[in-house]
Amino acid sequence: MVPLLLLPLLWGGSLQEDQGYRLLVQESVTVQACLGVYVPCSFSYPWSPWYYYGEPFIYWFREGDDIHRSDPVATNNPGRQVKPETQGRFHLLRDRREENCSLNIRDARMSDTGVYFFRVERGDRKYSYRDKKLNLQVTAPTEKPDIHFLEALESGRPTNLICHLSLVCDGGRVFSFSWAGDALDAMDPETLHSSVLTFTPRPQDHGTNLTCRVELQGDQVTMERTIRLNVSYAPWNLSINLCFRNVTALKALQNSSSLLISESQALQLLCVADSNPPAQLSWFRTSPALNATRISSTKILELPGLGAAEREFTCRAQNPLGSQNTSLSLSVVWKPASLTGVVRGALAGAGAMALLSLCLCVIFFCIVKDRRKQAARRPEGVDGEDPVMGTIAWGSRQKPWPDGPPDQTSSPAEDAPPSGEQQELHYASLSFRGMKSREPLDQEATSTTEYSEINTS
Template sequence: MFPVEIIIFFLVMLEGSCGTGWDINLSRNLTGQEELCVVIPCRYQFPNDVHPTQFVGIWFKQRKVSSKQRSPKAIYNSSSTHLVTSRYRMDGGLDRQDCSLVINDLHTSDHAYYQFQIELDGRFKFTYEKLVHLQVSAFREIPTISHMEEMLEGKPVNLICTFLSHCEGTRATLSWLLPKDFKRSTPKTKTERRNATWAFTIGLTFTPTIRHQDKQIGCQVKLSRASSKVAIRLQIEHPPRRPLILREDRGLESGHEGSRAALLCSVNSQPAANLTWIQNGERLNSSVNSNQLWLLLPHLTYRQEGEYRCTAWNKHGTKTASEKITIQYSPKETSVRVSGTRHEIREGDNVTLTCFSKSNPPVINYSWFRVDVNRTDFVASGKSLNLGVVSRDDNESWHYCRAENELGPSNSSLWHFNVEYGAEVVPQSNCTQGVDVECVCVVTGNPPANITWELEHKILRGNYTESGVKVSSEVRQHEARSTLTVKQRYREFNAVCVGSNRHGEKRLKLHLCPTGELKPLWFGVFGRICGAFIAAAITASVCWLLTGRAKKVTQPHQRQVPPDRDASGSEVGQDTVRV
């Protein structure tokens, strides 16, 4: 080196040592993991009046920072092939003032201080005083296990184990750590580059069963000198199994009224099931995402006896189980029902009464009683009571039954006869002539009869008032009464009273002469000779006075027409009254 060049070199070194133009940007401390890589970021500067075309970068390594230590060891020289290895490289480009250093496959011996030196055009060499401290820790990176779909019992699932590294040249091997009852396989590790990252993957396909529940599957990554692993616990989803119902009072076959009962419904389900207690279609208790549900019955009554169902469901299915609760109680809801006849009781039917009651233990004795106006009499024992053929007179009596078991008796409510019979027109039905014509029709029947008036030109029902005609009706128990009033005098009058209910119909024909005398309906047909009849009567009276002989004349007042029957079998009768 010529003296001038040496002078210039020392001047440049002097300028750098004074901090004018020479500078470097380095982190003071960095940490890397054994067997991985680390990047030491580095940016350097040189004086502006230096315009180099050739660049040589050198990195030094030293164990300690001490003024008495030997010269640091050069570990990388961009211009020397024997100091350029796969473990060290500079990727940034010295011409762009990037002096970053990559160290691959870290060893514990790489734990040290690092210093950078630059040579420009072979004339300027500057060693930057700033050091970076690299610490190397044990390998602690772990792989990850992932699966795209849920683990459902009986449905194949794919697991993927992945290990990522930012270091080129990393040698990693993945393997599965499986439970003993798993089918063994030896899949190979796949390696691929994803942008600036190296990905190592291994797959596993299996079909989950319930025996895999809560088992652990692990994945291990091995490097040349270190390893790590990760594990997941299998959560196998499945529909609910059949629920298990436990009773707080297990061992007891039945309880008494007023006692307490508690049922626990427990189910094996993944995910956790929704549970519901139901009795007779009524929801009693429910829970969400819980595999257990209590049902508390603090005060039992006879109405709570029966089957209790526990239903469990999740998104994969539904299961149901049931438990029967038996309660001991005295007879309840005792009632009387009619058997052996139609819904209604008709006069002439043969009627049997039956006593019904709920009880546990069963009824051991039934008794029958008859209630009249002022007395109650025991009739018979037994579940059923035959009353024989009934008539309308039985409507005046009442019956009830008594059911007994070993816990006590219970009486039914009073059962009242309601014997039905067809409509009948009573003899008191007639017409009278006064200022107006007034006809009264009385009809008995059960159910009460409906009364209709048939006149010459119209039919009248219920209560009616119009054009000098008025009808008023009333019903008292089994008797219906209808009064027809017509503003008419000194004229012949005809009317028909019709009484009917669902068991039959009766008709009464009424005829009124102008004089107000009773006469048959057929006589009214010969109304034209009515005057001649009166004249004959007057002549006969004169003759009697002249001869001094008395003659009695007697006429009948009512003629009955035998009843007929209509096509349905109901009685249809017709009577005639003349007035």
């Protein structure tokens, strides 16, 4: 036999409902932080109409809390305290119906997320409805703050920015504001904690991000809005880039730069300016005076070849907020004039002759050097010998010898030729035929003298 206690389960009901304890409540509720939510609820319990115990006490407890030691989050029992974190925010609705357990939650917080159960006490009837519980989910607000500009942002002019949040907490909880961004790096941090921001934009602030953050006090909830700044400013950071023809590389030049360039070199000058709104770029020769003639209205200036007068160029960038100029001086290097065919031929011939002379000098130097080496190896006593012919020749101017021996008593005056008579010239030639070097036969014969024929003429 099936026990009687299990029959209600087989019938699809519950023991709680079978005994008269019924609870009707939405089991899952979601609410955004700072906002409120109303949770309808009704209950029933068995009691005897013959006994009157007064109004029942009802409670909402958090899951896991002890019903005897822990404080409830809401109750109508004046003798019980509620949790400090829910006091004034979780309310029970009182009406003529005694079986109303509806819960009104104001200024929901992220910490309120959790599971709650209901309990009733009346006389000796005390019961906790644990079969049905309330699952409360508190999420971050989906609303974001807005950033308003009272006027357009212009470089150098102070302006006010306002961070506004339309969200209003049910409990009157206040918000804290803060600003962040690269444009605020030079500002006092104490001035960044307000819904109104006063700052002076700079050219470098254009295109940077600015963020306003709103935080709920007493809760880990942050809402923020990020915008990109649009700052108007006059042209600045003006520069000229040089690009040679058929060369893709650019060379950046600073203000009033000078450059050495060939007079036949074709090049391009590219002017680059940083401004907002974009600047109108123009090119001038020398400084752009009031009556100067504009040579180009584009950022690129084509220079196919530089003449004598085209050596300095100025780029001007201008927008409604101002203008800026930068100049470039080009120093022209002139190539020498081209030579005619005749001059080129003459120069070529002169070069060939110079080369030939150099070769002859080298040959002559080698011969002289060789002769000096041979003379250094020549034996002593034969200084006048021709190493090739073996002949020494000389000439003398002297008086002929008589057939007999000279008269020892004759005076020099007698020997002198008559006045005005030319002396006879005598020449001699010595020939050493077949001269050979011979070794001495013994120690005593240390030298050998040979004679050769002497012919006079």
